[in-house]
Amino acid sequence: MATAPALPATAAGVPGSMGDVRRSNTALVLGAVAKAPAGVHPSRAQLATATGLTKASVSSLVLDLLDAGLLREAGQSQQGRGRPGVGLELNPARGVLGMEINVDYIAAGLVDLSGNLLVHEVREQDNRSAGTGPVLAALAGLAGTVRAAAGEHGVEVLGGGLAVPGLVDPAAARILTAPNLGWANVTLEPGAVLPGAPLGVSLFNEANAAALAEVRHRPKEGSDFLFVSGEVGVGGGLVIGSELFTGPEGHAGEVGHVVVEPDGTGCSCGGTGCLETVAGQDAILAAAGIAADTRTRSASMALLVQALQAGEPAALAAVNRAGRYLGVALASTMRVVNIGSVVLGGHFAVLDPWLRAPLLASLGRYAPGRFSPEQVTLSVVGESGALLGAAGSVVRSLIDAPHLLQS
Template sequence: MREQGAASTAPGRVGDVRRRNLALVLANIGPNTRVTRADIAAATGLTKASVSSLVAELLETGLVEELGVTRDGERGRPGVGLALDARRGALGAEINVDYLAVGVVDLHGTLRSHEVAEAVNHGRRPEDVLAELSALAHRCVDAATASGLTLLGGGLAVPGLVDPARGIVLTAPNLRWHDTDVSAVLETLAPEVPFGVVLSNEANSAALAELWYGHGAFFRNYLFISGEVGVGGGLVIGSELFSGPRGYAGEVGHVVVEPGGRRCSCGGRGCLETVAGQEAILAAAGITDGGSTTAARMASLQAALEAGDAQAVTAVERAGHYLGIAVVSAARLVDLSAVVLGGHFAVLRQWIGPALTSSLDGFAPGLVPEGGVAFSELETTAALRGAAGAALRRALAAPYELLG
């Protein structure tokens, strides 16, 4: 009798069937599930003998570990628990306008190491930025290796439009990068990892991190809005990232919310970024000390807000108002019922949240229901977590690549 599961869905060579079944079995093993071979057989329709053989191969890949005897079935028969091995992980890296960040995430979703370096990257030569990022990444990789972690792959997130296949940043206006080839650096960030290092858009990676490690447990369809010097966005529909046919979907920062408004870095006018981006809010609040770091100026803004400074409060409330316009436009277009805000929007939630809610209620009552506005808890780690998480999922989808 033919086994059910992935093997029964399409004809093919024996090797192809086995590869599909390896991925199928692995998909039923979680971080701390202690699932048994019998549990997997029941869930997949594969025979217990086949599951045992496939699990043996997965143990060989290092993606899975045995956790000791657990109970199996109504009669309490002993079985060996299985879980994803936390000694496997991936590198995540991020280039942003005012900082660089790297980190290693393991198969349990734990951030095992993390480094951030403030840097004024706007207008810097790409090779200088990439050299500094590489130094950070190598320290992070060395620390992970010293702790017994084996890296499977990695990801680099940047605030711009990218071509992952060629490793090219097509345009990142706030960095002033255009057609910048970073493919050579991708190969050196985490050398010799089996699943490579892949380039991605910062907001898309942050949206995926929210899906896997944040509010994705509650929302299946949402717009993630990343607040940095610029404003980025990522669309998650049906618990999948929707990036559009060319990978450019979700660019909410360049939705026009104020026709006739200020010129934007993208070349347009009146974009959300011009009123709700970090620099726009700071300028409107009167916090313009160019000699201070962005972090220092954001701290000054928070202090002014806590003191009830009228100019600061007005600047943030204005940003929340226009943020609501952008959210309504996106929600009407793609039938979204939730929005998750990260970056400086999460930092300013106490002041920007009421203004956003008021704007949503004023322009589209009920479109985003109560409980449909959330603020990310991932802080500055979202993009690198998403970039690393994508690498881990490439490994989990193709475990056979790790077999000799």
């Protein structure tokens, strides 16, 4: 398929115009480079074969992508018996910032266009006692530090993704409710965290972002699973066919607010007996007799692990209870969505040596025959999952619409 020169700007947005065709073909070429296996640098001729476009069209589109800084020539690419062509790769000198606001920390990381995490900074702080202004100001400072490090690596930051533990309206940059932060119906200015970035900053739910990172980094056969994020709250991300399923309003997967103890304690969401009231980080620490409010997140979890290793009854009972009720919630959830694989992240992954037995016993009791131990796995991305997923989503959006950076 041959392409034609782009139409003037006044016609570029007309459906079916030559401008639309060129934008679509540009995304096709960039996507083909992005899908190449690590270490493989396709040539223009190979891209023409892969996309079905003419060699002349591919050469023209590649020139645009080189000018936009999204591609880089990377040595020679062998093409069988013929002369080797010039290989192409996603430009490692371009990247995005993944950022996260959680209840007891903020984080920022530099991710290149190939999804590699180059810099990662975490700052522990209690965000429950602060409004959105101070928290965003602190995050802006941390993002500035990472952006400076990006400059030292020779990487230009194109934009960012921000993950928060709550229900969000990304189009309006609005947090509908983040009960563990005490935020509700708050409109943010995420671009202020990363001023001057051409793509701005997009907003994501923390568990959904982490689930997307699992899709990107875990084995290909893991295309259907429920990701469960263990933080102060408990979040969930539902993946079907390697795609995140969020439901009509974007809020599917909230496993942390499945009721597991109808006569239990009140939850920050306003309900009673939700999973996070027994399996959230603060709930487990309190039941184990560890005062989370007087220590940092990492120190509190370290004390809990030490108590478990020492066989302290209160700690063992707290984790056993959390695992049992996590099994109740998962058995109910997985019967509804008919997916038999679970990925555990956050403190659930850290506590797996003690959590797994009660969790599997609970699943065996409440969903007999539905789960095998191999179907309950641990996160492959760890604590960086949310920011990796947020950054990766921005990169994917750019690959789908590279014209956003083209003049």
